[in-house]
Amino acid sequence: MLFRKKTYFTCFFILFILSQNCFGQGIKVGTVINKVISTDIKAYINGYEIPSMNINGCTAIVVEDLRNYGFDIIWSPVDRSLVIKENSSKKIKPISIKKNNNSKIGQKIGNVLYTDIKTYIKDSEIQSFNIDGYTVIFMDELKEFGDIRWNEEKREVRFNSNKIDDLGSGVDDNCCFEIKCIEEIDMRLKQKDGKYYFEGKEVGFIDNTNSGFKIMISGKALAEKFGYNISVDKGCYIFKKGNYSFKFKNNNTTIEKFFDGYLYESYDIPKRTVVLNNDIYIYDADLEGLFGVVKYNSEGGIYLKYKEFDVKDYEDYEIQGNRFLIDHSYNGYDVNMRIKNKTHTFKGDYCRIPKGTYLEYGDNELEITVNHNDRILMLKRLTVRPDLKTNQIIYDEAIGLNMKTPQNGYIETNKSEILIDGEIIHAYGDNLLVEIEKLDTKNDQFKKTTSKNIKLKDKKFNEYIQLNKGYGIYKIKAFTDVRSENCRFEVLELFVNYSE
CATH class of the missing domain: 3.30.457.10 (Copper amine oxidase-like, N-terminal domain)
Structure with missing residues (x-):
């Protein structure tokens, strides 16, 4: 958005007219009411770039994208509403933005559709639109959470949170659904x-x-x-x-x-x-x-x-x-x-x-x-x-796995073998079955290449695994009986990227 006083009020007036026409004429959900224009303006949330677009000369962003930038976006299907809340404890996971060199500035790249979904910030309803099934708002609406500044020379608009209100989401981290029983009927x-x-x-x-x-x-x-x-x-x-x-x-x-x-x-x-x-x-x-x-x-x-x-x-x-x-x-x-x-x-x-x-x-x-x-x-x-790069070794207390090497669930190497060294405290017997699979990039599937039985000595293992099918991504899985016979568990899973 061109964050100058005149432009802001122009956008607000256009939105007001649009909303009045929509409700006055009983417009149907999905009706085209405007167009999306390509822009060279870059938008930032607390220093991280976020995908943006131009509607009526104003910078707009997808509400759902804010989940990656320290906000909770809460969808309620009953009343078809979205609530935007700031959550300073949330991990920032910026969206990778691909440059489209074929798109000219000011060119139409999509349609703005009327939506019956209501969007709220701090209990106040704000204007929102539907673009390709996503809810879109003007970036200026985030002023309720902090400062929004426009740099004409750099053609950048930046939001910086004041982090005073709405700290935390009220639910545990990584909690997708907040569920409350609101009524019991007998x-x-x-x-x-x-x-x-x-x-x-x-x-x-x-x-x-x-x-x-x-x-x-x-x-x-x-x-x-x-x-x-x-x-x-x-x-x-x-x-x-x-x-x-x-x-x-x-x-x-x-x-x-x-x-x-x-x-x-x-x-x-x-x-x-x-x-x-x-x-x-x-x-x-x-x-x-x-x-x-x-x-x-x-x-x-x-x-x-x-x-x-x-x-x-x-x-x-x-x-x-x-x-x-x-x-x-x-x-x-x-x-x-x-x-x-x-x-x-x-x-x-x-x-x-x-x-x-x-x-x-x-x-x-x-x-x-x-x-x-x-x-x-x-x-x-x-x-x-x-x-695969985010894979982690799972340390289950019921299994009692301890790893000396590797300690990461994803490894990059230029060697054709990898050492696995560790112990399984609750292993039963002395056999560890290791299965090796390699990614077939033609059909996006891992295919088994070989398997290997490793002897456990005092519940410990130390063995080199051969990556003998050339460069590529391998999956290494290990199985053993835990606590009792015929109680086989997968105790280890690794991904190895073997490249030059």
């Missing part, structure tokens, strides 16, 4: 003569047909109590609350679960629903998977407990070598996080990372969900790549 159903009643109204019955004893509960009663909207499409019932929904299909014998309209899961429930009097009755055993409801048997009936959660997405994850690490702040047993790598399947008999997953070389498409029982609270999809 529904007690009394049983009499094979029927179930809630607050004096009949809401269920016992179904002895279809080869079984099933407690069937009114979908309308459940939706009303737990705050879901119901619609019917060609005889199929759809339940929706916020971003989460589920749909009965195929004569109400198949369930489809959605989050933000994205189909997450589909499975069959044959002969487990009954439609009566424009209402669908659901088998009580399916309630946990659909609503996240927990059922308790009580004297004279059943007791249903439903919880409502607020989930904030900080998108704070870490890549260590070929490991994707992620965490959440909720310690209750009824909320869990699931990670599915849709591109690759890790093949192994042991996973050392309870709050993460393994990545294979190349692009990995991850699908991450936060679930209350089996109800989806948050779903996000990421495409990530491993960063």
Whole structure:
């Protein structure tokens, strides 16, 4: 942005007119309302360059990029809002900026789209836009956190934090999802003569047909109590609350679960629903998977407990070598996080990372969900790549690995062999199996080259590993029994870049 008084007010006036037109005419989300222009102006956050663009002569930045520059960007899918908070304890990870020599200054490089996402700084809503699926704001909005200065000669705009307010994020480091239970709803159903009643109204019955004893509960009663909207499409019932929904299909014998309209899961429930009097009755055993409801048997009936959660997405994850690490702040047993790598399947008999997953070389498409029982609270999809240079040796107390050399999980060498020297305190027996793989750059996969059995002496090993397939990147893994026979663990993983 040209941070001169006249330019700032010109930008503000244009934005005001745009916002008035958008709301006044009921403009649709995704409608083109402006254009993005290439610029030679460089933008800096606390001394680190950040990608920027030009909109109406003003410098704009992507909100999500601020996560790499000492800010928490908190996404709330329920009210479709982004909150920007400064976090001075966060690690700075500047984005690598590639120069595009083919782009001329002032040339159109994209469209600015209208968005219904609301963006906040210090409880105040600021103007934001959608560009290529990302939320964009004018850099001048960061003045709430510090000083913004424009250098005409260098054509630079710099933000420097005063670090007075909003220190810290309020959640643990590397915590991606902040989860809070905000409401608990109890529904007690009394049983009499094979029927179930809630607050004096009949809401269920016992179904002895279809080869079984099933407690069937009114979908309308459940939706009303737990705050879901119901619609019917060609005889199929759809339940929706916020971003989460589920749909009965195929004569109400198949369930489809959605989050933000994205189909997450589909499975069959044959002969487990009954439609009566424009209402669908659901088998009580399916309630946990659909609503996240927990059922308790009580004297004279059943007791249903439903919880409502607020989930904030900080998108704070870490890549260590070929490991994707992620965490959440909720310690209750009824909320869990699931990670599915849709591109690759890790093949192994042991996973050392309870709050993460393994990545294979190349692009990995991850699908991450936060679930209350089996109800989806948050779903996000990421495409990530491993960063082998950040690989770390894992020192698990249950294994008792100590390494003399190497001490780093990633090594660069011009020698065709590497020494591994250490001990495994809890090793059982005297055999250490070492497997060597080499990266095939044509298909982005590691392929096994050889394996080697090393004798442990007093639980110690000292052996040279040969890199005998020429220059390239090698993966070295070691396995042994720990504490007892037939309890094999992966105890070591290294990446070696063998080059001239």
